Amino acid sequence: MLAIEGVKLMVALFAVALIAFALDPGMGLLTLAKFMAASFGISLLFVLGYPHIRGVKKGDNVQIMKGALPRFLGFTGVVLDDGRINDEVRVKLSRGREAVAILESYQGLFSHARVKLMYEEKTQVMR
Secondary structure: OHHHHHHHHHHHHHHHHHHHHHHOOOOOHHHHHHHHHHHHHHHHHHHHHHHHHHOEOOOOEEEEEOOOOHHHHOOEEEEOOOEOOOOEEEEEOHHHOEEEEEEEEOOOOOOOEEEEEEEEEOOOOOO
């Protein structure tokens, strides 16, 4: 999830700031505090901007909006095409079925990207 990646980046940047503080004898506590604040700010910008820069890539999990209570039912699928908001993408559903959907939102802090199903392609599965 995006929140975990943001925390990893923040911890890594905090570590760099602490190492710089340890190696530079002339660095004061105010400079260290500024480096820590910059690390936190960079992490926030990453969390806010990364989904919009990246979009949705093939193989990403998506939440499928179908029915009255899509957030509570938890339908998920896997995107088969790269896409941006309002693009049509193919989504692989359970049991190998595929559907065409429109990308409605990017990945959130604790949620997958959301798509709205347009139509489902019926395919026969050989057993």
